[in-house]
Amino acid sequence: MLLRNALRAATAMSLIAAGAAQAENLVIATVNNGDMIRMQGLTEDFTEKTGHTVEWVTLEENVLRQRVTTDITTKGGAFDIMTIGMYETPIWGANGWLVALDDLSADYNVDDILPAMRGGLSHDGTLYAAPFYGESSMIMYRTDLMEKAGLEMPDAPTWEFIREAAAAMTDRDADINGICLRGKAGWGEGGAFITAMSNSFGARWFDMDWNAQFDTQPWKDTLEFFVGMMNESGPAGYATNGFNENLSLFQQGKCGMWIDATVAASFVTNPDDSTVADSVGFALAPDNGLGKRSNWLWAWALGIPAGSQKVDAAKEFIEWATSTGYIELVAENEGWANVPPGARTSLYENENYKDIPFAKMTLESILTADPNNSTVEESPYVGVQFAAIPEFAGIATEVSQEFSAVYAGQQTVDEALEKAQALTNDAMEAAGYR
Amino acid sequence: MARAVTPRRKLINTLVAWAIGLLIFFPILWIIVLSFKSEGDAIRTPIKVLTSAWTLDSYAVVQERSDYFKHFSNSVILAVGSTLLGVIVAVPAAWSMAFVPSDRTRGILMWMLSTKMLPAVGVLYPIYLLFIQLGILDTRIGLVMVLMLINLPIIVWMLYTYFREIPGEILEAARMDGASLREEVMYVLTPMAVPGIASTVLLNVILAWNEAFWTLNLTAAKAAPLTAFIASYSSPEGLFYAKLSAASVMAIAPILIMGWFSQKQLVRGLTFGAVK
Numbered sequence: 001m002l003l004r005n006a007l008r009a010a011t012a013m014s015l016i017a018a019g020a021a022q023a024e025n026l027v028i029a030t031v032n033n034g035d036m037i038r039m040q041g042l043t044e045d046f047t048e049k050t051g052h053t054v055e056w057v058t059l060e061e062n063v064l065r066q067r068v069t070t071d072i073t074t075k076g077g078a079f080d081i082m083t084i085g086m087y088e089t090p091i092w093g094a095n096g097w098l099v100a101l102d103d104l105s106a107d108y109n110v111d112d113i114l115p116a117m118r119g120g121l122s123h124d125g126t127l128y129a130a131p132f133y134g135e136s137s138m139i140m141y142r143t144d145l146m147e148k149a150g151l152e153m154p155d156a157p158t159w160e161f162i163r164e165a166a167a168a169m170t171d172r173d174a175d176i177n178g179i180c181l182r183g184k185a186g187w188g189e190g191g192a193f194i195t196a197m198s199n200s201f202g203a204r205w206f207d208m209d210w211n212a213q214f215d216t217q218p219w220k221d222t223l224e225f226f227v228g229m230m231n232e233s234g235p236a237g238y239a240t241n242g243f244n245e246n247l248s249l250f251q252q253g254k255c256g257m258w259i260d261a262t263v264a265a266s267f268v269t270n271p272d273d274s275t276v277a278d279s280v281g282f283a284l285a286p287d288n289g290l291g292k293r294s295n296w297l298w299a300w301a302l303g304i305p306a307g308s309q310k311v312d313a314a315k316e317f318i319e320w321a322t323s324t325g326y327i328e329l330v331a332e333n334e335g336w337a338n339v340p341p342g343a344r345t346s347l348y349e350n351e352n353y354k355d356i357p358f359a360k361m362t363l364e365s366i367l368t369a370d371p372n373n374s375t376v377e378e379s380p381y382v383g384v385q386f387a388a389i390p391e392f393a394g395i396a397t398e399v400s401q402e403f404s405a406v407y408a409g410q411q412t413v414d415e416a417l418e419k420a421q422a423l424t425n426d427a428m429e430a431a432g433y434r
Numbered sequence: 435m436a437r438a439v440t441p442r443r444k445l446i447n448t449l450v451a452w453a454i455g456l457l458i459f460f461p462i463l464w465i466i467v468l469s470f471k472s473e474g475d476a477i478r479t480p481i482k483v484l485t486s487a488w489t490l491d492s493y494a495v496v497q498e499r500s501d502y503f504k505h506f507s508n509s510v511i512l513a514v515g516s517t518l519l520g521v522i523v524a525v526p527a528a529w530s531m532a533f534v535p536s537d538r539t540r541g542i543l544m545w546m547l548s549t550k551m552l553p554a555v556g557v558l559y560p561i562y563l564l565f566i567q568l569g570i571l572d573t574r575i576g577l578v579m580v581l582m583l584i585n586l587p588i589i590v591w592m593l594y595t596y597f598r599e600i601p602g603e604i605l606e607a608a609r610m611d612g613a614s615l616r617e618e619v620m621y622v623l624t625p626m627a628v629p630g631i632a633s634t635v636l637l638n639v640i641l642a643w644n645e646a647f648w649t650l651n652l653t654a655a656k657a658a659p660l661t662a663f664i665a666s667y668s669s670p671e672g673l674f675y676a677k678l679s680a681a682s683v684m685a686i687a688p689i690l691i692m693g694w695f696s697q698k699q700l701v702r703g704l705t706f707g708a709v710k
Contacts, residue, residue: 027655032669037499055655060668063650070651074562078572078654189670243671248477261671273474273673 023051024313029068030083031061031300035133035263035340039321042329046320052313061188072097072305080310081317084129086120086299086371090388093128099304099311101127101318108319112344117299120371120382129303130322133263134342136365137196137295138358139283140250140268141257142276145169145176149256155361156293159200159225159286162257166233169256178233180255181226183407184242187393190407191400192296192385193259198222200287200294204375205387205424210433212424214399214417218376223413227406239407251275259285261298262365265358266337282361284368290376296385297369299343342366395427462686469493469679476676492680500663502684509659509685511574512649513642516581517635520589523582525631528593529619533602543594546587554584554647565652572654580652581642588641589634596630597623633699636692643689660685 030036036058043054057079059067068082072092084092092098104110110118110127117131139157146153149168154161166178182193195205203218213219230238233256235249243260247267250258251274258264271277285295302321304314320326324346330339336352341362347353348363374384381387386396402416402423428434439447467483468476475486496502531539561580562571570576600623608622624631646661653662664685667678693700 029654032666032674033672040499057654057658057662058666059650059662060665061670063665063668067651070558070562074559074566076562076566076571244477244669244673247673248479251474252478263671267673 093123098128129301131299131343133340134299185404187396196296202376214421492676505663515578524589532597
């Protein structure tokens with residue numbers, strides 16, 4: 001009897017010990033936005049299912065980028081999972097800095113990930129980060145002001161129509177600007193917008209020999225059109241406006257149209273924060289009849305640094321956070337309007353999600369962006385609003401500073417393009433591309 | 435003889451001083467106001483300070499989302515620990531420079547100060563790699579060391595300035611009475627320099643409390659202080675101004691209160707030696 005009890009106790013102890021050995025504490029670096037914060041609130045579900053606990057390091061996007069880059073390049077091991085974007089993933093994957101996500105479980109259904117997202121987060125066909133949410137950009141416009149102007153927004157407008165509509169909707173006395181766009185310096189701010197816009201004008205950053213292309217007519221057309229339209233119908237001081245500033249203006253009813261990230265749709269239609277929530281329509285980002293629209297493609301994704309000691313637990317977390325089950329969990333707790341969008345095909349086939357007013361246009365926007373073929377003329381890089389090479393962030397930040405100086409009236413379009421051409425070629429030469 | 439100040443002049447001086455004071459304090463006041471507004475009201479332009487509703491919602495959300503006390507205790511340990519360690523190292527250094535100067539003392543002091551002019555990011559990678567090798571990444575001991583080292587030039591300079599005001603004859607007298615070097619520093623010099631050491635400690639606690647580059651880059655989940663707590667509420671894509679303001683108020687409140695109560699010592703410390 002005594003022996004049996006001792007054996008039972010020993011078995012129980014070994015099971016507990018085995019369980020404790022498997023349970024890991026994961027440190028996850030992430031970005032501060034609504035979807036990520038929601039995920040942090042639901043982490044208990046993951047802990048209940050797996051026994052693993054999670055510690056969050058939440059940082060502002062640019063700080064996060066610097067922090068995780070330092071850690072992964074030095075093999076610091078401070079994080080078990082990193083939230084990274086579509087820019088970093090293929091570069092880091094190619095360098096062997098990320099664990100390949102090529103053995104995710106069958107239940108996870110990796111084929112359900114939207115092809116554009118999967119392509120942008122892969123290198124040589126191998127997925128290196130799983131998309132938590134994806135976004136493109138689209139037009140958000142005031143249906144009441146559009147009606148007042150006697151115009152009707154097509155589902156897929158041209159830039160000419162947008163310029164005319166912006167002018168017609170502008171009412172300076174009522175503090176209404178026809179259009180609000182990003183002009184703020186920074187490769188992820190105004191730089192992202194103007195690059196995506198330039199695609200629709202037939203411009204590209206580099207030719208096939210990595211020569212800068214700012215001395216070409218499409219870039220001149222892009223900048224002149226942007227500056228002309230914004231001077232006619234944009235808000236004062238647009239050179240310093242980024243996402244948040246334009247969101248604030250739109251929510252206060254001070255913009256007729258705003259072309260920006262599709263995730264903004266849930267903000268501008270939220271009656272708690274937006275004064276125009278019930279009069280917002282959506283359309284695809286404009287084009288110029290050249291076969292490319294001006295929408296971008298981005299995803300915040302979860303990746304595991306190579307050399308991590310907790311790869312299995314980290315994969316379990318990634319499977320949980322980017323699964324259809326997680327989407328259902330959010331829908332159950334916070335409603336379908338708050339589920340992370342843009343990552344899975346099945347979400348857009350879900351009857352509950354089809355009722356969300358911006359769902360259809362978000363999906364169409366994502367589907368029309370192709371990171372592997374983003375420009376009218378052939379280009380050597382992957383990416384829509386960026387070129388996925390390590391040097392791009394530094395170069396594009398400087399170029400966007402030159403462009404912002406044009407928006408602020410400090411220099412001409414020609415001067416900015418000349419400087420952009422020179423600094424880009426210099427940097428590419430120094431990096432050994434030319 | 436002191437110059438006579440007319441009431442009119444006094445009034446103008448007072449008004450100018452108040453205006454400058456309010457101007458300097460305005461950003462903090464603005465953060466405090468926004469922290470009690472809803473996110474919608476916080477971004478409204480022009481903001482209706484008095485007419486829009488006041489709310490504690492942002493504080494509630496911040497409390498729920500973040501472990502304030504963990505960050506707070508890390509900040510206290512880092513600020514106090516690095517300052518005390520710095521004083522322990524700096525007192526002998528300042529003593530030797532003040533009372534046993536050599537031809538190179540001035541040069542060494544200038545060199546120490548020049549290290550403050552180096553952009554921190556320039557040495558991020560070497561220090562990060564050192565931290566990995568030593569296994570002190572995301573630890574409080576590692577950060578205490580770094581914060582101590584980056585503030586050491588200021589501590590040495592401040593203590594050196596105070597020590598120079600103390601007559602060397604007093605220390606000589608102690609030596610004549612048979613005091614050892616340790617006793618001379620511990621029982622003669624230090625008690626006389628307590629006001630100076632106190633203001634040095636206060637200033638360096640504030641500097642260490644506010645340090646945001648190393649405390650963000652060398653921490654993850656364990657040793658992150660209040661600077662990381664604030665950084666977690668900033669976002670270029672999404673409006674979190676009210677929550678960011680609430681987090682900022684919670685982060686700066688302790689140091690603001692400490693500064694308020696110790697302002698006399700701080701002013702004395704910063705102006706010591708400026709007027710003879």
